[in-house]
Amino acid sequence: MPAETGLRAMLGGWPPAVLDPAGPYSKPVTQLSWALLVGGGVVFLIVLAALGIALWGKRAVRDRLGGDRAIWIGGVAFPVVVLTVLLAWGLWLTSDLQARGPRPGEMRVRVTGEMWWWRVAYLDGAGRAVVQDANELHVPVGQSVLLELESADVIHSFWVPQLSGKMDMIPGRRNLLRIQADRPGTYGGQCAEYCGGPHALMGFVVVAHTPESFRRWHAQRLAPPPPRDRGRGEALFRSSGCAACHTIAGTPARGLAGPDLTHVGSRRTLGAGILPNNPGTLAGWIAGSQAIKPGNRMPDYKQLRADELNDLAAYLAGLK
Numbered sequence: 221m222p223a224e225t226g227l228r229a230m231l232g233g234w235p236p237a238v239l240d241p242a243g244p245y246s247k248p249v250t251q252l253s254w255a256l257l258v259g260g261g262v263v264f265l266i267v268l269a270a271l272g273i274a275l276w277g278k279r280a281v282r283d284r285l286g287g288d289r290a291i292w293i294g295g296v297a298f299p300v301v302v303l304t305v306l307l308a309w310g311l312w313l314t315s316d317l318q319a320r321g322p323r324p325g326e327m328r329v330r331v332t333g334e335m336w337w338w339r340v341a342y343l344d345g346a347g348r349a350v351v352q353d354a355n356e357l358h359v360p361v362g363q364s365v366l367l368e369l370e371s372a373d374v375i376h377s378f379w380v381p382q383l384s385g386k387m388d389m390i391p392g393r394r395n396l397l398r399i400q401a402d403r404p405g406t407y408g409g410q411c412a413e414y415c416g417g418p419h420a421l422m423g424f425v426v427v428a429h430t431p432e433s434f435r436r437w438h439a440q441r442l443a444p445p446p447p448r449d450r451g452r453g454e455a456l457f458r459s460s461g462c463a464a465c466h467t468i469a470g471t472p473a474r475g476l477a478g479p480d481l482t483h484v485g486s487r488r489t490l491g492a493g494i495l496p497n498n499p500g501t502l503a504g505w506i507a508g509s510q511a512i513k514p515g516n517r518m519p520d521y522k523q524l525r526a527d528e529l530n531d532l533a534a535y536l537a538g539l540k
């Protein structure tokens with residue numbers, strides 16, 4: 221893997237890398253992509269050569285290569301054989317990505333596409349949500365994870381190119397997709413179906429942990445939330461109406477319209493994969509997210525003074 225530098229390191233794997241598979245479900249997609257790219261290039265060169273011969277070739281060469289036989293071979297037999305082989309090969313290669321249901325003991329996560337972010341719920345064996353998060357998915361390396369992909373509004377498409385194929389999220393449906401990372405790291409994702417407004421700014425991050433680090437992360441998320449700073453930041457969160465849309469476990473904030481903020485301070489990014497997460501960007505996002513991600517559903521909070529913004533951002537950044 222190339223060293224993570226610049227923007228990609230800052231944003232944790234975003235923008236996503238393609239054709240650089242990091243697990244078994246992405247490899248066949250990469251193979252297929254290369255085969256199509258190289259095969260398509262070869263066919264393009266053959267067509268150019270045929271065009272050149274038709275325009276400028278000698279009469280004798282044109283007569284020998286052209287005619288009905290060329291149409292039957294080049295126009296009918298060749299496409300039928302090539303497309304049939306590609307279809308069969310593609311279905312066989314990607315048959316593991318799609319799942320009918322979880323394997324015994326397999327980790328399950330429900331990811332719901334919303335305009336224009338991702339709701340993430342880690343499920344127990346019975347399919348109940350035990351941990352809520354947003355825009356970020358934590359997985360152990362070397363294990364397949366079953367994603368239940370849903371949509372709350374319009375069609376989105378879940379795509380983390382280094383870990384799996386691409387799958388649509390369709391309102392009223394549940395699509396299943398397997399992902400797996402075989403090396404620790406952060407992997408960027410992106411909504412791959414135009415869903416209006418800031419579709420291009422609907423990013424996603426998968427963090428792949430070593431087994432030990434994943435156990436720590438999981439235990440921390442399952443533990444009751446640590447005591448909060450009951451200072452001015454939390455008071456501002458309440459008085460500004462944030463709780464109407466956001467949940468913070470262990471507090472009265474129970475809103476469901478926006479991302480769960482219980483652990484917002486530990487997330488890699490803000491605004492669904494588009495900003496590095498720190499108190500400065502948090503304050504900027506609260507004051508003017510419409511300038512950063514035009515059309516997103518969070519209003520600007522321009523009424524807050526700079527010192528108030530800083531207190532509010534410090535409170536949120538402390539929610540690890």
Ligand code: CUA
Nearest residue numbers: 376411413415
């Ligand atoms: Cu969601 Cu495009």
